Amino acid sequence: MSRPTKALINLEALRHNCRLANELSPQSQTMAVIKANAYGHGAVQVARALEDLVPAFGVACMEEALELRDAGIETPIHLLEGAFSDDEIRIAAEKNFSLAIVNHEQKKAILNACSNKQLTSNNPLRVWLCADTGMHRLGLQPDEILSSYNELIASNGVANEIVIATHFACADDLENDFTSDQLRRLNLGLGKAKSLLNLPLSLANSAALLGWPETRAAWNRPGILLFGSSPFTVPHPEADRLLPVMTLKSAVIALRDIPVGDTVGYTAGWRAKQPTRIATVAVGYGDGYPLQAPSGTPVLIHGQRCPIVGRVSMDMITIDVTGLPNISMGDEVILWGEGLSVNEIAGCAGTISYELLTRMPRRTPRVYSPS
Numbered sequence: 457m458s459r460p461t462k463a464l465i466n467l468e469a470l471r472h473n474c475r476l477a478n479e480l481s482p483q484s485q486t487m488a489v490i491k492a493n494a495y496g497h498g499a500v501q502v503a504r505a506l507e508d509l510v511p512a513f514g515v516a517c518m519e520e521a522l523e524l525r526d527a528g529i530e531t532p533i534h535l536l537e538g539a540f541s542d543d544e545i546r547i548a549a550e551k552n553f554s555l556a557i558v559n560h561e562q563k564k565a566i567l568n569a570c571s572n573k574q575l576t577s578n579n580p581l582r583v584w585l586c587a588d589t590g591m592h593r594l595g596l597q598p599d600e601i602l603s604s605y606n607e608l609i610a611s612n613g614v615a616n617e618i619v620i621a622t623h624f625a626c627a628d629d630l631e632n633d634f635t636s637d638q639l640r641r642l643n644l645g646l647g648k649a650k651s652l653l654n655l656p657l658s659l660a661n662s663a664a665l666l667g668w669p670e671t672r673a674a675w676n677r678p679g680i681l682l683f684g685s686s687p688f689t690v691p692h693p694e695a696d697r698l699l700p701v702m703t704l705k706s707a708v709i710a711l712r713d714i715p716v717g718d719t720v721g722y723t724a725g726w727r728a729k730q731p732t733r734i735a736t737v738a739v740g741y742g743d744g745y746p747l748q749a750p751s752g753t754p755v756l757i758h759g760q761r762c763p764i765v766g767r768v769s770m771d772m773i774t775i776d777v778t779g780l781p782n783i784s785m786g787d788e789v790i791l792w793g794e795g796l797s798v799n800e801i802a803g804c805a806g807t808i809s810y811e812l813l814t815r816m817p818r819r820t821p822r823v824y825s826p827s
């Protein structure tokens with residue numbers, strides 16, 4: 457028998473969420489963003505499950521792209537931060553990876569590679585030009601896009617269809633005008649070029665795709681929604697149709713009754729106010745469960761919510777199961793997933809679902825269904 461701690465990955469739920477993204481914006485192409493090991497779900501397995509539903513995958517870096525190619529994924533792959541070296545430009549052309557251009561240095565390096573005929577592949581290099589419309593993290597100024605576009609088109613070696621992309625800072629906040637403001641800055645910067653050149657745009661992340669229909673464009677780039685976590689903190693008709701993909705579960709490995717006044721766990725920080733039954737569960741921060749989850753954070757046992765008491769350890773947590781008379785050793789415990797959203801647990805721990813999912817460590821086996 458092995459340790460019962462597992463991250464179950466429901467690939468049908470993943471496909472359901474991806475189909476929802478496709479259906480919301482049928483005129484667009486979906487780039488499934490599967491960086492950071494597909495937000496902790498396993499990049500190769502996720503890519504295989506989505507291959508027939510999307511025309512491209514988005515990743516952060518060359519290493520992530522090569523992992524997919526080496527595993528036999530033939531779908532075009534886009535590097536969202538572009539190339540970090542001349543070598544990466546050459547490899548991108550060879551392997552059919554498109555490159556974001558997020559600063560002038562990257563643009564120059566690509567123009568150089570084209571003029572020095574370093575790109576030996578027969579296929580022209582596909583590039584996306586990123587505009588900084590207010591997030592101030594990456595991208596060229598919106599009014600530099602047109603001249604950069606012209607330089608790249610004039611070079612011999614870059615494919616003719618150049619996508620213009622931007623990224624939203626606040627799309628998860630449906631009351632915040634910043635998204636409309638970013639759209640305005642983009643349109644202003646592109647000016648007449650947008651209609652003259654009929655430039656394909658890529659704007660929407662998950663929150664924008666779900667909640668800002670005006671941002672749906674030639675390419676959408678959803679990430680978190682694929683994994684069934686709503687980007688919003690409020691109910692939303694489309695986001696509420698998402699299904700959780702990862703269910704983190706474990707089991708009860710010890711049961712004891714403690715008297716009033718006794719404490720539980722490291723720092724002896726939680727004290728029983730009444731006779732209490734404590735279940736010890738085999739999951740801790742070494743398995744991706746957040747140390748910061750305070751007493752009171754719920755887990756699901758027999759379909760009922762029971763509170764954590766005491767501090768999360770590396771390999772264990774302790775639960776008040778006084779209200780569950782039929783609890784036994786070995787009973788299943790759900791930490792998040794079906795019936796208990798990862799967003800709720802992230803909220804208890806003062807973080808976001810993205811962090812809980814992406815930092816899921818190697819120690820936690822991913823179990824895929826269907827396998």
Ligand SMILES: Cc1ncc(COP(=O)(O)O)c(C=O)c1O
Nearest residue numbers: 489536623661662677678679680
């Ligand atoms: C450039 C870019 N596009 C799209 C995404 C996907 O975002 P989300 O997971 O919020 O859908 C990310 C993720 O951080 C990103 O960096």
